[in-house]
Amino acid sequence: MQVLGWLPDALVSTRGARADKALYLTFDDGPDHACTPVLLDLLRAHQASASFFLVGRQVERHPELVQRMVAEGHRLGNHSYTHPYFGQLPLARQLHEIDATDRLLAGFDGVRHHRFRPPRGVFSPALALHFAVRGRNLTYWSYNSMDYLRRPPTELIRRMREVPPRPGEVILMHDDGDCSTRVLETLLGEWKAAGFRFCALPHARSADQRRARQAASSSAG
Numbered sequence: 620m621q622v623l624g625w626l627p628d629a630l631v632s633t634r635g636a637r638a639d640k641a642l643y644l645t646f647d648d649g650p651d652h653a654c655t656p657v658l659l660d661l662l663r664a665h666q667a668s669a670s671f672f673l674v675g676r677q678v679e680r681h682p683e684l685v686q687r688m689v690a691e692g693h694r695l696g697n698h699s700y701t702h703p704y705f706g707q708l709p710l711a712r713q714l715h716e717i718d719a720t721d722r723l724l725a726g727f728d729g730v731r732h733h734r735f736r737p738p739r740g741v742f743s744p745a746l747a748l749h750f751a752v753r754g755r756n757l758t759y760w761s762y763n764s765m766d767y768l769r770r771p772p773t774e775l776i777r778r779m780r781e782v783p784p785r786p787g788e789v790i791l792m793h794d795d796g797d798c799s800t801r802v803l804e805t806l807l808g809e810w811k812a813a814g815f816r817f818c819a820l821p822h823a824r825s826a827d828q829r830r831a832r833q834a835a836s837s838s839a840g
């Protein structure tokens with residue numbers, strides 16, 4: 620995470636909009652055949668929208684869960700095709716991982732370029748430059764739930780009550796285990812009572828879309 624200090628906000632987004640006490644729940648590494656449906660049930664019960672950073676090969680295994688995410692108002696993000704360690708992968712293979720997953724996800728939501736979150740948060744300067752030139756950004760998080768440590772949920776709940784998320788925070792969680800669901804079963808209600816609402820991150824806008832928008836507004840005006 621230290622490397623992020625020198626990258627511009629436009630390239631690496633770690634925080635969403637702060638208006639209206641929004642919290643951005645994000646779940647990595649799914650979909651999982653056992654854990655994801657239970658999590659989706661919980662989110663639906665709280666009318667909460669979220670962003671799912673999906674692994675392409677998992678998408679191929681459980682397409683019905685991805686369909687359900689889209690149908691229930693969640694947004695899809697790209698978390699590579701096989702979840703490799705990007706730090707040691709040639710750029711061409713990194714791009715293959717990203718493009719293959721973008722194509723898969725587009726079949727569900729019609730979006731061409733999804734927000735990309737690199738596996739384990741690791742990316743190379745070459746990938747950062749590739750994205751910067753194309754106006755794409757890498758989507759990180761501002762609040763780490765640490766659910767991947769497989770500690771008892773009660774411990775995580777206590778820590779998250781001690782240092783609660785602030786409005787606009789992007790919360791990192793995972794749905795390849797049940798820890799996040801067990802934590803949220805307790806905290807969603809508390810956060811809602813504190814005035815928070817739960818939103819999916821807006822779709823990332825690519826340079827292509829920005830250019831099209833600029834062309835449309837200049838021809839209109």
Ligand SMILES: [Zn+2]
Nearest residue numbers: 647648738739
């Ligand atoms: Zn991951």
